[in-house]
Amino acid sequence: MQAPGNNSGPLAGVRVVDLSTVVMGPYAAQILGDLGADVVKIESPRDTVRNGTVHRTPGMTPLNLNVNRNKRSIALNLKDEQEHASALELVHGADILITNMRIDALRRLHMDYDSLAEANPKLIYAHAQGFRPDSDRATLAAYDETVQAASGLLDIASRAGDIGAPVVLPGIFADKVSALTIVYSVLAALVHQRATGEGQLVEVPMTDTLLAFNMVEHLQGKIFEPPMGETGFPLSMNKGHRARPTKDGHAMIIPYSPQNCRDLFHAAGRDDLAADPRVNGEFIDAKADGAAIAELIESVTPNLTTAEWIEVCTEHSIPVGPVLRLDEADADPYVREGHLLDVAEHPSEGSYRVIGTPMRFSRTPASVRRHAPLPGQDGAEILAELGATETAGQE
Structure with a gap:
């Protein structure tokens, strides 16, 4: 001070x-x-x-x-x-x-x-x-x-x-x-x-x-007149948009792109999931496929620890962050x-x-x-x- x-x-x-x-x-x-x-x-x-x-x-x-x-x-x-x-x-x-x-x-x-x-x-x-x-x-x-x-x-x-x-x-x-x-x-x-x-x-x-x-992202389809869709940013409104379980806790792992998803599945040893057509297009349809893909992601994230996922995600430019507990913030x-x-x-x-x-x-x-x-x-x-x-x- x-x-x-x-x-x-x-x-x-x-x-x-x-x-x-x-x-x-x-x-x-x-x-x-x-x-x-x-x-x-x-x-x-x-x-x-x-x-x-x-x-x-x-x-x-x-x-x-x-x-x-x-x-x-x-x-x-x-x-x-x-x-x-x-x-x-x-x-x-x-x-x-x-x-x-x-x-x-x-x-x-x-x-x-x-x-x-x-x-x-x-x-x-x-x-x-x-x-x-x-x-x-x-x-x-x-x-x-x-x-x-x-x-x-x-x-x-x-x-x-x-x-x-x-x-x-x-x-x-x-x-x-x-x-x-x-x-x-x-x-x-x-x-x-x-x-x-x-x-x-x-x-x-x-x-x-x-x-x-609030409306920056959530106005969505209502920005047009007549409307071209509902309000609500699809990614944020996705029920699977949450912290993922890891082998020793949780981490906020957010694979935004199809390549992110494929890299994540390969790292978890699930090459079969990396071949899923929903993660092999130009983009992920968060509204149509977001919940299902979230389930696939959460089925594999317990395979590695939080520290291991941070290393993997850093290597492949997948957005990731540890979950900070407020009571432990000072440490x-x-x-x-x-x-x-x-x-x-x-x-x-x-x-x-x-x-x-x-x-x-x-x-x-x-x-x-x-x-x-x-x-x-x-x-x-x-x-x-x-x-x-x-x-x-x-x-």
Whole structure:
């Protein structure tokens, strides 16, 4: 971990105000912080990422430690006149504001885009919520699960698994995909701001974002009008599209081409299967033959160990990957060599694992410079920078 003052990332000199809660906004702001931006988080006393039973210090939960690193924290009650004024002053000096507050609440606080852009024309105002603000769903409370449902992701998962009832994917997918969309959107707006001095409103509706993400491959035959087929990417919807059993465990072995399949069958000692006409054409018809070929593949993969299959697949350019168990991730050689889960010392929490930055820059490396702060721990410093004489919100 670099020292707090060693800020050499590509966004060094960019000021971000994080006025968001839960995962989407904080994760987006954390990434900007990893890239070198100075991120000031205006703390809410009801931020759910600080709620949980797994902690050493109240409020310092695993989720909070992950999404609020590389930030300075100030606790401000936006309903208090003086503290509200401090929040406005922070935003007036910022390049980027990220918020997921409801538009009606922002208007009541005079923190909507129109109000803030008048005082800070260069402000990039990123507003994210579940549905488009000009739609009839604008006021619906949105959570990851509801956005997964409204974007078609539950339908994709249930059809692919032949489950029947819609099933929620076990992860905060809508929030995190939307967070990444916020990041690249505000970076694009930052390029414009640097060229012209103009800020702008950037809206990221979660449902629209995840639906667009899902439809890249799953729109399929419905892309044409009239339709030439159903929705759903055949390979992904194939019931056999899963990890294969090996002699000592499982591996994700995905022979995409007919040549991949033939090489796999030869390696398993099954030359007879390599002669199957379904793997001797120009391509594999995933919809018609995918399930049957998957059964043939799974009938031979137990012949070799995972390590042996990785060697075979590497030799023949067959896509392959070991199945990482989360509980064993910290011991995985790839994870360790990439410093993806290094142990660091938090000033108040002691030893903990820090998720590494996945991107690499040859000249302006991303870095983790600050541990996630205690609620409001940087308030005095931030207010001093604003020229304040009182430490509002630090009690």
